[in-house]
Amino acid sequence: MTAHLHRLPPGPVDLTSIATDATPGFEGGKKQGAAALAALADELADLQERLWAERSTGSRRRLLLVLQGMDTSGKGGVLRHTVGLVDPQGVRITSFKAPTDEEKQHYFLWRIRKALPQPGYVGVFDRSHYEDVLIVRVHGLAEPETIERRYDEINDFEAELADDGVVIVKCMLHISAAEQKERLLARLDNPDKYWKFNPGDIDERARWGDYRTAYEVALERTNTEAAPWYVVPSDKKWYRNLVVGRLLLEHLRDMELEWPPADFDVDVQRGRLVEEAPVS
Amino acid sequence: MTAHLHRLPPGPVDLTSIATDATPGFEGGKKQGAAALAALADELADLQERLWAERSTGSRRRLLLVLQGMDTSGKGGVLRHTVGLVDPQGVRITSFKAPTDEEKQHYFLWRIRKALPQPGYVGVFDRSHYEDVLIVRVHGLAEPETIERRYDEINDFEAELADDGVVIVKCMLHISAAEQKERLLARLDNPDKYWKFNPGDIDERARWGDYRTAYEVALERTNTEAAPWYVVPSDKKWYRNLVVGRLLLEHLRDMELEWPPADFDVDVQRGRLVEEAPVS
Numbered sequence: 001m002t003a004h005l006h007r008l009p010p011g012p013v014d015l016t017s018i019a020t021d022a023t024p025g026f027e028g029g030k031k032q033g034a035a036a037l038a039a040l041a042d043e044l045a046d047l048q049e050r051l052w053a054e055r056s057t058g059s060r061r062r063l064l065l066v067l068q069g070m071d072t073s074g075k076g077g078v079l080r081h082t083v084g085l086v087d088p089q090g091v092r093i094t095s096f097k098a099p100t101d102e103e104k105q106h107y108f109l110w111r112i113r114k115a116l117p118q119p120g121y122v123g124v125f126d127r128s129h130y131e132d133v134l135i136v137r138v139h140g141l142a143e144p145e146t147i148e149r150r151y152d153e154i155n156d157f158e159a160e161l162a163d164d165g166v167v168i169v170k171c172m173l174h175i176s177a178a179e180q181k182e183r184l185l186a187r188l189d190n191p192d193k194y195w196k197f198n199p200g201d202i203d204e205r206a207r208w209g210d211y212r213t214a215y216e217v218a219l220e221r222t223n224t225e226a227a228p229w230y231v232v233p234s235d236k237k238w239y240r241n242l243v244v245g246r247l248l249l250e251h252l253r254d255m256e257l258e259w260p261p262a263d264f265d266v267d268v269q270r271g272r273l274v275e276e277a278p279v280s
Numbered sequence: 281m282t283a284h285l286h287r288l289p290p291g292p293v294d295l296t297s298i299a300t301d302a303t304p305g306f307e308g309g310k311k312q313g314a315a316a317l318a319a320l321a322d323e324l325a326d327l328q329e330r331l332w333a334e335r336s337t338g339s340r341r342r343l344l345l346v347l348q349g350m351d352t353s354g355k356g357g358v359l360r361h362t363v364g365l366v367d368p369q370g371v372r373i374t375s376f377k378a379p380t381d382e383e384k385q386h387y388f389l390w391r392i393r394k395a396l397p398q399p400g401y402v403g404v405f406d407r408s409h410y411e412d413v414l415i416v417r418v419h420g421l422a423e424p425e426t427i428e429r430r431y432d433e434i435n436d437f438e439a440e441l442a443d444d445g446v447v448i449v450k451c452m453l454h455i456s457a458a459e460q461k462e463r464l465l466a467r468l469d470n471p472d473k474y475w476k477f478n479p480g481d482i483d484e485r486a487r488w489g490d491y492r493t494a495y496e497v498a499l500e501r502t503n504t505e506a507a508p509w510y511v512v513p514s515d516k517k518w519y520r521n522l523v524v525g526r527l528l529l530e531h532l533r534d535m536e537l538e539w540p541p542a543d544f545d546v547d548v549q550r551g552r553l554v555e556e557a558p559v560s
Contacts, residue, residue, distance in 0.1 A: 056475050079367065079368060079369045080325075080368070083368050084368050088359060088366075088373055089375070091368055093369055177559040181553060185554075192539045195539060202556070206556070260475045261471075262471075264477070266468050272479075276485075276486070
């Protein structure tokens with residue numbers, strides 16, 4: 001399976017035409033999917049360590065995974081099962097909540113810029129600047145002209161990041177309304193999951209169509225060469241986790257990461273160790 | 281195996297009397313040790329998620345794992361293999377390097393306080409405020425009276441954290457000078473590892489005895505009830521990873537973490553979902 005087949009083509013977006021429960025490009029079910037994800041771990045670890053090592057050469061390259069999706073679409077599951085495969089030392093996860101009073105005083109990209117991964121890191125945004133054209137649009141939290149400007153501002157911002165060495169992987173986790181209902185009910189059926197449930201989730205759910213429209217506009221307007229969108233069928237959790245894992249892997253492969261050469265004389269240093277005075 | 285057997289007893293510390301290559305309390309070798317670590321994963325994940333969930337109740341509880349040890353002692357390996365078992369969403373790792381110019385303008389605990397885990401998190405310090413009584417002492421980077429005061433200041437600081445809900449787990453990864461030499465030579469024998477090697481590591485190694493003394497003093501002076509030290513035999517990497525995993529698990533168990541109760545009427549919310557108008 002090549003995860004790139006989920007790359008959104010340019011042009012208008014109709015999310016109802018993209019299946020949420022399909023598993024294109026993969027033969028097999030949940031068990032095989034979990035095994036396929038686990039099988040990515042070694043190469044993912046190797047490539048992430050090369051990216052991490054490259055920091056020492058002054059490289060500014062890094063990767064930014066942006067996760068967007070409706071409530072229960074599985075952003076947390078991707079963090080645990082897919083991002084969890086990578087050495088946590090080189091990962092920086094930021095979960096964006098409703099903006100704080102301080103954040104509201106600033107330009108919408110202010111808190112995003114503060115959370116960008118440093119060179120060498122795999123950064124992950126659990127929600128992102130896209131909330132500023134999604135929930136903000138659905139609830140009318142900004143003027144239409146302001147929202148209208150933001151699409152272009154996001155594109156300029158992401159192009160600037162790409163120029164500065166950031167490989168951007170934007171994933172929309174795509175679930176159906178029926179699947180969300182099942183997942184919300186499951187949270188209510190299990191006392192261990194009550195903490196994940198918020199009555200407000202049902203209010204948001206009633207605006208499903210408005211969110212779909214907001215997503216369709218955002219996906220179309222910000223689906224750039226520098227930072228294209230991937231729409232990941234996410235009704236099947238194992239498939240969602242696998243696709244994001246493959247996307248990480250394929251983007252890291254494309255970076256052609258090499259181990260940095262020694263910036264010292266290897267034989268001289270080996271000689272120092274071999275001939276050292278007794279150490280104890 | 282109960283990892284607590286590595287708890288440092290009160291009183292003077294003689295690191296030469298603590299074996300670096302022993303595997304007390306564990307029958308078996310590398311393969312069994314790796315399997316025993318993997319076997320902790322499910323319970324670790326469950327307990328960490330309970331800690332994470334507890335945030336929603338306003339609890340301030342969190343865990344702070346402090347990793348100290350000589351170069352090559354395996355702080356990075358513990359991060360990858362042990363901390364990597366935990367959901368990365370709830371983990372915050374901070375690696376402390378030589379202080380920046382800005383950090384040097386502040387009290388030595390300033391940068392430490394900024395990096396403390398928020399409630400609900402497992403925080404990990406890869407090096408820590410202990411560098412301010414270790415490398416600083418070995419290299420005479422502060423006045424002796426300043427260093428002398430710091431032991432008490434660290435104890436006061438850690439007691440304050442414990443009162444504020446922070447469970448502190450301090451691990452000294454204990455390796456022999458001979459094992460360090462093997463590990464440094466291994467880095468020079470493998471071009472994929474050159475980036476991990478720094479010629480300065482050999483200069484530091486020549487001060488092995490001074491570091492041991494600095495560790496012994498620091499361990500004795502800061503081995504408090506609120507934040508005791510664990511000395512982890514670390515010549516065998518698998519045993520080191522397993523002991524730190526067990527320490528995390530045992531401390532999380534001791535927190536008696538429960539799933540938060542619902543702060544809403546479960547039946548009412550279920551009814552809203554079951555009887556909702558069609559959503560699409």
